[in-house]
Amino acid sequence: MSARYLGQRLLQAIVTIAAIVLLNFLLFRLMPGSPERILLRNPNLSQQVVEATRARWGLDKPLIPDQLVSYIGSTLEGDLGYSFKFRGQPVTSVIADRVGPTLLLVGLGELISVFVGIAIGAYAGWRRGGVVDRVGSGVSLVLYSMPYFVIGMPLIVIFAAGLGWFPTSGMTSVGGGDRPFPDNIIDLARHLALPLATVSLGLIGQYSILMRSAIIETRSEDYITTARAKGLRDGRVLRAHAFPNAMLPMVTLIAINLGYVIGGAITAEIVFSWPGLGTLTVTALQSRDYPVLQGIFLLVAVSVVLANLAADIIYGLLDPRVRR
């Protein structure tokens, strides 16, 4: 991969992030509802108090340029402002508290489903029409087409409410996080099991379906016939020739999904009351918490852009044709 290719990708990423910052600012100000009403929570306040509050939070100044300039300035300094809802707390710390649980849930889910989904998809595509293909592709399609809450709710009904094997919601039992060493991990794992299964199942469906079609496409390529003509074992033809080529389109997809990891699987987090970025987004939306919403959207957008940058770099390493 040349420095020029890398430089182009980097420049592209920077321009995109700049556009995102601008859009991020405007988008939430176009939303109906006013923050001071929610801040004060009292419909019977005098106009004077409302005005004073607006002035204190800088809401009386014009959107452009004053509010925009101060927004960009402080964003560059790493200051995302203070939450309206969680009074006094900086947005950065509100978000930082929620990043860990989301990374744990969705990150682990991605990891599991990348391996399992690609393995199932590759095998199903290679042995098209076989048992794994027929059963696996059917199940995958059903999982892929179901939103997380549709996968999650039956799991709660059966394994939490019915069998009572796992807790229904949350990340820890009351005081569970403070227990001595293996107990706190076990407590976390019991809470993690169902939401993780939900996220993984949905992603496995997606990855296996796409990997299957990528493998089927490469299977009919001439170089596969060449590999067979060489008298190589079937497994070697798959591993050394079909798989690396089928992975090319998968890399982009996985990287883009990784970008969304940080945004959390909103519906999965809501169903299981998982204290991650997804639930935070919903709370912030409900309370018109502009600074927190901006912070979350900025974080998600920047991670998608960075994940795409990573995809371009990995793609460049895997496919010699883009290395120039």
Added chain:
Amino acid sequence: MTAEIRGRRQWPLPKQADPAAPLLRVNNLQTHFQLGRGWVKAVDGVSFGLDDGEALGLVGESGCGKTTTALSLVRLLPSNGRIRGGSVELFGIDLVPKTDRQLDRYRWREISIVFQGAMNALNPVVQVRRQIAEPVQYRLNQSESASLKRADELLDMVGIPSRRLGAYPHELSGGMRQRAMIAMALACDPAIVIGDEPTTALDAMVQAQILVLLEQLRRDLGLSLILITHDLSVVAETCDRVLVMYAGRVAEEGPVSRVFTEPRHPYTRKLLGAFPNIRSDRRTLETIPGEPPDLVNPPAGCRFAPRCAQAMPVCAGTLPPEVSFDDGVRVACHLFGTTA
């Protein structure tokens, strides 16, 4: 000739081989493809032989079954293809009843293939020298470094400069890729190399270079060559014998010098007439009216009869038997039914 060429082998003959048996004898080969409406009889009763060091040209129009015939030898057929009859005897071993796993022993080590348009026949994400080294490492169980060394020697042998050793397929020109493909075909020192239109996608100069290379390698290494092409001039230049196919059957077969100077089958005559000759001042080429028959339900008699100017009543109802002549030519045509 045979003993001398087999003496040069770097690797022993397959265990079941009969050292006295001819190199390749194909008898009454029938390869059919299953379609929704029935079996396409793409190859239907083809017989031919190939001796050590010999070059055989397989010619005929598109869809006549020449590639299917060649790929049937090591059963590289699409999933709906079946060999439904006949035998393929290599050193006296019939390959048709072998399982795929058993057949792997013969693929590439005995019969290798130079595919047409080497762009897609080479894996785009693997270095060319690694693709050449692969059969050496995995089929001959050589170490990785020994395999790569062998690959580099082969690339040198086909005239690819050593500074291009680390190249990927897209970094090479069409001619270079075809050379690399030839190097790959030679990796396990095979007895037979099948060239599936190896020069089709190349311009005339490069085409000539590739043919000279093949000819030189055949002489130096004692290879036997099956050259599939629709370019009759390529056959005239490089082959000892030619097999003309029509609609899945042999029309005519014999020494190139005989068949091209004195074509007997009406189809061969038409085929030679349809080929432009640079030295003739004729401006229009002959064409053959009509189109090849539907191979799901081929005509009962001679398959060329519907398009043949010399067709007789017998042609429509009875398959013409193959008739052999003293000069080594064999023809399947009712015109010659009584002269033999």
